Amino acid sequence: xxxxxxxxxxxxxxxxxxxxxxxxxxxxxxxxxxxxxxxxxxxxxxxxxxxxxxxxxxxxxxxxxxxxxxxxxxxxxxxxxxxxxxxxxxxxxxxxxxxxxxxxxxxxxxxxxxxxxxxxxxxxxxxxxxxxxxxxxxxxxxxxxxxxxxxxxxxxxxxxxxxxxxxxxxxxxxxxxxxxxxxxxxxxxxxxxxxxxxxxxxxxxxxxxxxxxxxxxxxx
Numbered sequence: 001x002x003x004x005x006x007x008x009x010x011x012x013x014x015x016x017x018x019x020x021x022x023x024x025x026x027x028x029x030x031x032x033x034x035x036x037x038x039x040x041x042x043x044x045x046x047x048x049x050x051x052x053x054x055x056x057x058x059x060x061x062x063x064x065x066x067x068x069x070x071x072x073x074x075x076x077x078x079x080x081x082x083x084x085x086x087x088x089x090x091x092x093x094x095x096x097x098x099x100x101x102x103x104x105x106x107x108x109x110x111x112x113x114x115x116x117x118x119x120x121x122x123x124x125x126x127x128x129x130x131x132x133x134x135x136x137x138x139x140x141x142x143x144x145x146x147x148x149x150x151x152x153x154x155x156x157x158x159x160x161x162x163x164x165x166x167x168x169x170x171x172x173x174x175x176x177x178x179x180x181x182x183x184x185x186x187x188x189x190x191x192x193x194x195x196x197x198x199x200x201x202x203x204x205x206x207x208x209x210x211x212x213x214x215x216x217x218x219x220x
Contacts (some may be wrong), residue, residue, distance in 0.1 A: 001094050002163035004121050006045040008213050009092070012121065012157065013050060022055040025088035025113060027074055028096045029059035032067020058086055074109050075100065083113050090119045095211075097124045097149075098139040107149035111218050120153060120216040122146065125158050127210040129167070130197045143214055153216035161211045167204035 013021060026047075029035070035042040047057055062073040066216055070086070072079035091110045097103040110120045124146065129138050141149075143158035171177050181198045188195040 001039060001042055001046075001123070002165055002209070002211065003041045003045065003092070004161055004165075004212050005213065006041050008159065008161050009094075009121055009123070010046050012215055013046075016119075017054050018050075018055040021050075021089045021090040021119060023058050023086060024050065024055055024090040024092060025058045025060055025083055025086070026094075027060050027083075027110065028090045028094070029061050029068060031061075031065035032059075035059075035067065040103075058083075058088060064121050074113075075102075075106065078108055080112065087115075088113055088118070090114060090121070092121050094121075094123045095125065097122070097141075097146075098131060098136055099133050101135070101137065103137075103139055104151075104211035107144055108152070109151060111152045111216075114218050116218055116220045118218045120150065120169040120218065121214075122150075122216065123161075123211050123213045125209070126212040127204075127207065129201050129204060141212055143212055147216075148215055150216045153218045156215050156217050158212070161213050163209050163211055166206070166208045167201055168206070171205065 003062055005054070006190065035047065050057060057069075059067060060070045060072055061068045062071065062079070064071050070082065072082045074080055074083060091114045093106075093110055093123065097106060100106050107120075110122075111118075114120050124141060126140055126142065128140070130138060143155065146158070147155045184190075184198045185194055
């Protein structure tokens with residue numbers, strides 16, 4: 001999650017009373033170390049203000065780890081039922097849809113968790129390079145395409161967010177990252193698919209990443 005992405009979510013959640021969004025299930029939460037050390041703005045910008053207002057947050061992930069409140073795979077029926085048992089009123093689904101083979105099924109399960117009148121906050125890359133975790137389907141929807149996944153909900157707000165960061169920021173910290181596309185450039189025949197992905201990264205040296213962000217309310 002980018003800082004601008006966390007800010008966008010914080011601004012929308014801040015408009016709602018804690019009773020409307022608590023408990024909040026953070027699907028694919030990763031660990032406390034990831035949220036507070038690797039990406040400290042997740043905690044500072046997004047989760048700490050929610051907790052300060054008295055909202056309960058349930059960090060859910062398919063793996064075990066420090067700071068994961070519930071180990072459950074939302075794509076499995078047992079995992080889905082265990083999440084639902086905690087009666088979340090709100091679901092946070094950030095940068096997950098591009099990593100599953102069936103995003104429509106994932107969207108439907110988030111709607112089922114939030115329940116009638118519940119809220120689902122979603123972010124997904126709109127303009128961003130290929131990145132595996134463990135797969136990347138290159139699902140890069142505009143808001144209208146994203147809305148088609150959430151068939152039992154009404155999209156109440158959406159935006160393509162310029163996160164004000166690019167590949168140039170990463171290269172500025174790790175200049176050696178440019179060596180791969182430079183060395184690969186003369187050899188597209190070795191692995192053309194990997195060559196194309198490597199060359200495409202050069203596009204983001206001069207173009208900011210963008211994220212599609214949306215808020216859905218599940219229909220009654």
